[in-house]
Amino acid sequence: MEANExxxxxxxxxxxxxxxxxxxxxxxxxxxxxxVTQFLQTRAMGAIGxxxxxxxxxxxxxxxxxxxxxxxxxxxLIECARGIDPAYNLLVADGLNLPHRDGTFDFAISxxxxxxxxxxxxxxxxxxxxxxxxxxxxxxxxxxxxxEQGSSRRGYHEGMEQDVFxxxxxxxxxxxxxxxxxxxxxxxxxxxxxxxxxxxxxLQRWRDDQQRSKELSDDGDDKLQQDQDQDQDQEEVxxxxxxxxxxxxxxxxxxxxxxxxxxxxxxRDNWWVVAQKK
Amino acid sequence: MKxxxxxxxxxPIKACDTSNDNFPLQxxxxxxxxxxxxxxxxxxxxxLNIIDRVDWxxxxxxxGELGNVNLPxxxxxxxxxxxxxxxxxxxxLNDLHIMLLQTSITEGEMKCRNCxxxxxxxxxxxxxxxxxxxx
Numbered sequence: 001m002e003a004n005e006x007x008x009x010x011x012x013x014x015x016x017x018x019x020x021x022x023x024x025x026x027x028x029x030x031x032x033x034x035x036v037t038q039f040l041q042t043r044a045m046g047a048i049g050x051x052x053x054x055x056x057x058x059x060x061x062x063x064x065x066x067x068x069x070x071x072x073x074x075x076x077l078i079e080c081a082r083g084i085d086p087a088y089n090l091l092v093a094d095g096l097n098l099p100h101r102d103g104t105f106d107f108a109i110s111x112x113x114x115x116x117x118x119x120x121x122x123x124x125x126x127x128x129x130x131x132x133x134x135x136x137x138x139x140x141x142x143x144x145x146x147x148e149q150g151s152s153r154r155g156y157h158e159g160m161e162q163d164v165f166x167x168x169x170x171x172x173x174x175x176x177x178x179x180x181x182x183x184x185x186x187x188x189x190x191x192x193x194x195x196x197x198x199x200x201x202x203l204q205r206w207r208d209d210q211q212r213s214k215e216l217s218d219d220g221d222d223k224l225q226q227d228q229d230q231d232q233d234q235e236e237v238x239x240x241x242x243x244x245x246x247x248x249x250x251x252x253x254x255x256x257x258x259x260x261x262x263x264x265x266x267x268r269d270n271w272w273v274v275a276q277k278k
Numbered sequence: 279m280k281x282x283x284x285x286x287x288x289x290p291i292k293a294c295d296t297s298n299d300n301f302p303l304q305x306x307x308x309x310x311x312x313x314x315x316x317x318x319x320x321x322x323x324x325x326l327n328i329i330d331r332v333d334w335x336x337x338x339x340x341x342g343e344l345g346n347v348n349l350p351x352x353x354x355x356x357x358x359x360x361x362x363x364x365x366x367x368x369x370x371l372n373d374l375h376i377m378l379l380q381t382s383i384t385e386g387e388m389k390c391r392n393c394x395x396x397x398x399x400x401x402x403x404x405x406x407x408x409x410x411x412x413x
Contacts, residue, residue, distance in 0.1 A: 082401065090403050091404050093405075093407060094290075097408055
């Protein structure tokens with residue numbers, strides 16, 4: 001893939017989407033992950049660092065004794081971050097064209113970001129670019145989505161295609177319905193107490209039951225379809241591009257970018273690496 | 279954008295990396311609005327380590343552009359630890375806290391001294407995205 005083609009794919013399936021979903025996305029991102037928190041809390045007093053792809057800034061306040069500058073390609077997300085805490089240090093900047101001084105920072109984090117570049121060449125390049133901002137011996141903690149997500153409902157696993165489009169469902173303002181219509185529209189299967197492996201079967205049974213009860217009622221099939229169409233109108237699905245990393249791949253990319261891999265692991269459907277600048 | 283951040287920003291255009299004029303960015307004092315946030319707490323130990331990292335010449339340049347010409351021409355020297363600080367030292371450090379951390383630029387513009395490209399600060403947020411022809 002040509003660099004231009006890769007960049008326009010990222011524009012359409014990453015940058016534009018994050019700006020469109022920013023407020024809703026931000027509402028869902030508030031809980032810092034334990035290993036990231038631990039990494040930040042073990043930085044020295046007065047250390048200076050960068051958060052590349054900081055989103056709504058959920059890591060910028062974890063350690064008040066470091067000076068952290070968060071940047072994101074999405075001005076929508078940066079505005080969300082500013083709304084959460086006006087004291088956050090924020091920039092709108094592209095991850096491959098960062099405005100930070102080279103060879104200056106003690107540490108960097110980039111959490112669930114590098115997987116959005118659409119070629120390996122560009123993913124290695126962004127790691128190299130982040131490392132260029134660190135002083136010698138500086139550490140970067142990088143997280144990317146894993147291909148191996150055996151325990152997750154998303155169902156990605158080994159052997160699957162690694163370059164995927166992941167849906168984000170945006171809730172739309174629901175039209176006002178009469179209580180009766182509301183009750184009908186609300187009929188949704190409750191999966192809370194169904195074990196994951198049995199859900200597909202349960203759903204099929206639930207749909208068959210619904211279908212049967214509709215057929216018995218006056219409304220008939222047409223009305224059922226109409227209800228479903230209405231449901232679809234009420235939400236909008238946006239697709240984001242991701243490269244899902246297989247085991248060992250992120251560490252390999254970091255070495256390719258010239259770093260020493262200090263430690264690596266798996267947390268919450270992500271592979272992570274602490275890459276040290278030589 | 280806190281004043282301290284100006285000490286860490288350069289022009290992101292790669293062609294400017296070969297020039298020494300891509301840092302610090304040049305601020306147009308007439309177009310910059312500054313605010314002070316007194317709620318940001320003074321932490322002398324944190325600040326001692328930060329001052330150690332500051333490029334003083336760059337700080338002097340930007341401070342001058344924003345109308346502060348009272349900084350000493352050389353970086354003040356401080357003892358390594360807070361208990362060794364004299365009252366005068368603590369006062370100097372507190373002044374630096376007010377300038378570097380409590381003062382921020384809410385609106386304004388900054389320009390690369392090499393290529394002349396202008397970056398805008400709006401609602402406290404600097405935007406350093408490049409137009410496609412400069413990437």
